[in-house]
Amino acid sequence: MKELYDTISLQFTLKDFHQQKPNLAFATAEKQQLIALLTYMRDVHRYTHLVFVTAVDWLEENRFQITYMLHNYDIKADFGIRVMLDRDKPVMESIHHLWEQGRVYQRELHEMFGIDFPGSPGVNEPMILEGWQGPPVMRRDFDTAKYSLETYDHRPRDTREPESHMKEKLYPED
Amino acid sequence: MSYMDKTTGIPEQGITPPIPDTGEMPDREWRKDDKTLTNAELTLEEQDWFCDARPTPAKPAWGPVEKFYNWARANSLWILAFGTGCGAIELRPLVTARYDISRLGMQPRPTPRQASVFMIGGYVSIKTLKRIVRSYEQMQGPKFVVAVCSCAINGGMYWDSYNTVKRIDQYIPVDVYVTGCMPRPEAVMAGFSKLKELILAGKAEGQNLYAEKFDWYKANQKQVIKDWNMPDYNW
């Protein structure tokens, strides 16, 4: 897949090539070139299938990474394209015109990470969190345990150390 | 308020004043006494589709008759199983040949209208809680709730999740809990036996509790369901 990377690099700015398996490789692309690159991969190199779109929250580097995974049915190979977004202004171009199912992933990313995809149909509708009012839940600075303790009523519980508890119960005289 | 005769301007006595015709939609404030529900979160049109009466506790019949009723109730438990979480998978062995609960007079039903036991199978997310509340209210009385799984009791392994409620008994009354992650079919059957005992002893009064503490339950429900777009009581 290195040849493919070298071929694409003639036209697009790519970096961080990483060959994970013989038929799986990743590369990082520029945000501005992404739509052109995906179209080129799909139409010229026959990576016709969008496997998934997912995001990673690099909190320490203040970035979001979006990974577009493409699959080529002819040679049974996957190519993952990463783009980095500014975490303070997470806006990305929509790919729903290239792959219709892209809008579902984008709707999910919007709900879970708060990444906006202007123009993607229905991107602002809730996907699984109906009536959610808190921050986007998959961001790493969202403390779910704290939110849960504050929001929901927890059943009080008493915890016992099993060894001493059973000793007390079975052999109280010792 | 006195009702003026339009031509003479003299107040007429002895006529119940109708709602003055101002050309606007009638003001719904008049509904707001403690006997009626406002369904305020619905649109005006939708408010008319749903009943605005509150649930009322059912009065028990005369002693021996009530005992007979309870015996009959305990021996024909029809289950509405709501597979909210992974624990719902235990219902399949329960109703099929190996454990076969129909020999105990129980059978699964497809609709809340025909069921008397509401079985909640696992963790309850907020989205599911909305459906649970509606299904529970749609069930005909007498109705009982069996909550299966640790997650239904105290959140289980989802205790720190942002989207699951931790105690179902805050939102609907629960008669029997079955612990386990997930409980074996034997444990679920033991839970149903316990429910039978409670019914025979006349202690499974969750429905009446719901009617008596209706405001408390509603307040709890509305506290976690942020986009309340349901009727206040739905049956």
Ligand code: SF4
């Ligand atoms: S208690 Fe275990 S089996 Fe039951 S819903 Fe929770 S995680 Fe699933």
